[in-house]
Amino acid sequence: MENKVEKPSTEPIKLSKKEVNKAFWIYQLGCELSNSYERLQSLIFCASMIPAIKKLYAGDKEAQKEALKRHLVFFNTEGTIGSTVQGIALAMEEEKANGASISDSAITSIKTGLMGPLAGIGDSVIWSALMPIIISIFIPMANQGSAIAGIGPLLIYTLVTMYISYVLIKRSYSLGKSSITSLLQNGMIKQVIYGANVLGMMMMGALSASYVTVSTPLKLHVSGGSTIVLQSILNSMFKGLLPLVAVFAIYWYMQKKGPRYGVIIGSIILVSLVGAFFGIL
Amino acid sequence: MHAVGLSIAMGLYFWFANLRFGYTFSGMLKQPLCVALVVGLITGKMADAMTIGAGVQLMFLGVTSTPGGNVPNDPALAGTIAIPIAVTVGLSAQAAVALAVPFGVLGVFLDQLRRTINATWVHMADKDAENLNYRGIYRDAFLYPAIIGLIIRFPVVFAANYFGRGAVQDLINVIPDWLMHGFEVMGAILPALGFALTITVIGKKNLLPYFLIGFVAVMYFKADIMAIAVIGTCIAFLVRNNALKEEA
Numbered sequence: 001m002e003n004k005v006e007k008p009s010t011e012p013i014k015l016s017k018k019e020v021n022k023a024f025w026i027y028q029l030g031c032e033l034s035n036s037y038e039r040l041q042s043l044i045f046c047a048s049m050i051p052a053i054k055k056l057y058a059g060d061k062e063a064q065k066e067a068l069k070r071h072l073v074f075f076n077t078e079g080t081i082g083s084t085v086q087g088i089a090l091a092m093e094e095e096k097a098n099g100a101s102i103s104d105s106a107i108t109s110i111k112t113g114l115m116g117p118l119a120g121i122g123d124s125v126i127w128s129a130l131m132p133i134i135i136s137i138f139i140p141m142a143n144q145g146s147a148i149a150g151i152g153p154l155l156i157y158t159l160v161t162m163y164i165s166y167v168l169i170k171r172s173y174s175l176g177k178s179s180i181t182s183l184l185q186n187g188m189i190k191q192v193i194y195g196a197n198v199l200g201m202m203m204m205g206a207l208s209a210s211y212v213t214v215s216t217p218l219k220l221h222v223s224g225g226s227t228i229v230l231q232s233i234l235n236s237m238f239k240g241l242l243p244l245v246a247v248f249a250i251y252w253y254m255q256k257k258g259p260r261y262g263v264i265i266g267s268i269i270l271v272s273l274v275g276a277f278f279g280i281l
Numbered sequence: 282m283h284a285v286g287l288s289i290a291m292g293l294y295f296w297f298a299n300l301r302f303g304y305t306f307s308g309m310l311k312q313p314l315c316v317a318l319v320v321g322l323i324t325g326k327m328a329d330a331m332t333i334g335a336g337v338q339l340m341f342l343g344v345t346s347t348p349g350g351n352v353p354n355d356p357a358l359a360g361t362i363a364i365p366i367a368v369t370v371g372l373s374a375q376a377a378v379a380l381a382v383p384f385g386v387l388g389v390f391l392d393q394l395r396r397t398i399n400a401t402w403v404h405m406a407d408k409d410a411e412n413l414n415y416r417g418i419y420r421d422a423f424l425y426p427a428i429i430g431l432i433i434r435f436p437v438v439f440a441a442n443y444f445g446r447g448a449v450q451d452l453i454n455v456i457p458d459w460l461m462h463g464f465e466v467m468g469a470i471l472p473a474l475g476f477a478l479t480i481t482v483i484g485k486k487n488l489l490p491y492f493l494i495g496f497v498a499v500m501y502f503k504a505d506i507m508a509i510a511v512i513g514t515c516i517a518f519l520v521r522n523n524a525l526k527e528e529a
Binding site: 026027028029030031032033034035036037038039042043044046047050054061064065068069072079080123124126127128129131132133135136137138139140141142143144145146147149150151153154157158161162187190191192193194195196197198199200201202203204205206207208209210211212213214215239240243244246247248250251254255259261262264265268269271272273275276277281 | 301302303304305306308310312314317318319321322329334339342354393396397398399400401402403407410413419423427462463465466467469471472473474476477480483484485488491493498505506507517520523524525
């Protein structure tokens with residue numbers, strides 16, 4: 001708020017809780033709804049700023065038009081953590097409306113500068129860790145046929161993520177843009193991501209052990225009439241060897257060649273059918 | 282009997298979930314576990330639906346959001362087609378997973394289509410901004426994408442459910458045992474893809490030992506998933522400072 005100088009005579013225009021809340025809800029409800037290849041989330045970001053623009057530039061139609069246009073430029077981030085950008089944009093618009101010399105490009109560059117790092121944090125915490133972890137906890141329940149597994153993840157995930165998002169837009173609006181640079185350098189975010197990744201890894205290991213159930217029915221007939229069951233030999237070596245091989249074979253393929261989904265699924269289908277046909281799997 | 286009703290419900294569900302109304306809410310609504318709940322409510326076979334839903338869910342565990350939102354596979358399309366068909370025809374969870382595969386991939390094309398069409402509304406918003414038409418911008422952001430979404434999405438899932446059920450039923454009567462077993466093997470391997478994808482998205486090779494800890498805890502010590510979650514949280518808390526060393 002240190003830039004809030006000039007414009008001596010008039011009272012400074014402040015956004016109230018209402019405009020910030022509206023921005024939050026509009027973006028949360030629709031941030032992927034109108035997503036397009038051309039400008040991704042630009043449309044919804046602009047829409048979310050409307051209540052604030054109306055209030056800040058009341059009576060100045062040209063300023064309103066300009067404000068709308070500057071928020072229709074390319075924008076894309078992860079929606080939960082991304083509400084931080086909204087808070088900052090609101091704070092900057094407020095300063096601008098009160099006479100601070102903030103150019104269009106200053107607002108745009110802050111937005112575009114933040115959207116990448118914040119998307120990185122959001123994707124790795126909200127989508128790659130939190131979501132699979134919450135689902136994982138309910139999978140055993142679903143396996144036993146419980147309907148709670150259908151509603152539980154929906155409620156928990158939605159409430160947790162929206163709470164995070166709400167706190168972020170509030171904080172970033174009240175602290176302004178200076179806070180964010182310090183926030184991004186703060187070690188705590190790194191720790192949260194790291195911790196979420198550790199937990200995610202363990203959950204994936206646990207679930208792989210439970211749900212990748214590939215095994216071999218192969219029996220070797222040895223001279224003398226006795227048979228050797230291959231699976232029991234594998235079990236005595238390392239329990240769950242085949243599931244582990246399956247997971248890591250796919251993992252290493254993706255490391256080498258990238259997530260080529262079609263090739264991987266095709267190979268799985270081929271291996272399964274050939275294996276089943278010859279009685280190997 | 283309720284084939285039409287179920288098909289309509291699934292078509293609408295697919296539309297609404299992929300509309301992405303509510304960012305994380307719809308993200309979860311797209312997941313097979315949530316689809317299974319609705320299938321269970323409509324068919325009255327809740328236990329079957331949830332078990333099958335769990336199987337299909339595992340394959341899609343890692344398929345959430347990738348940078349830029351280009352999802353490599355669509356759990357919602359796979360779920361709204363494979364789960365109801367599997368429940369009504371009486372397929373095993375593994376066979377349902379095999380059935381889900383092609384639809385998951387098809388879903389990607391539907392999403393590319395809508396994102397291409399959505400560019401139209403941004404251009405309309407440009408004009409609305411020029412004319413200070415605030416209501417217009419809201420309509421561009423919510424109403425038009427919703428309408429076009431209904432047109433793109435509903436028919437696909439409705440038709441697949443309505444006609445697919447009979448086709449799958451006929452197919453099951455004619456396919457040989459080894460092929461049916463092949464589908465089950467597929468269902469036993471495919472979840473590995475979901476897990477491998479999640480590990481890839483996490484993207485830290487040096488964390489792989491934690492994967493093995495979870496794996497062995499369940500394989501050898503029969504640990505509950507909840508126990509793993511608690512232990513994992515504790516370990517995460519203990520090792521959090523490694524995050525700072527890593528960068529340095």
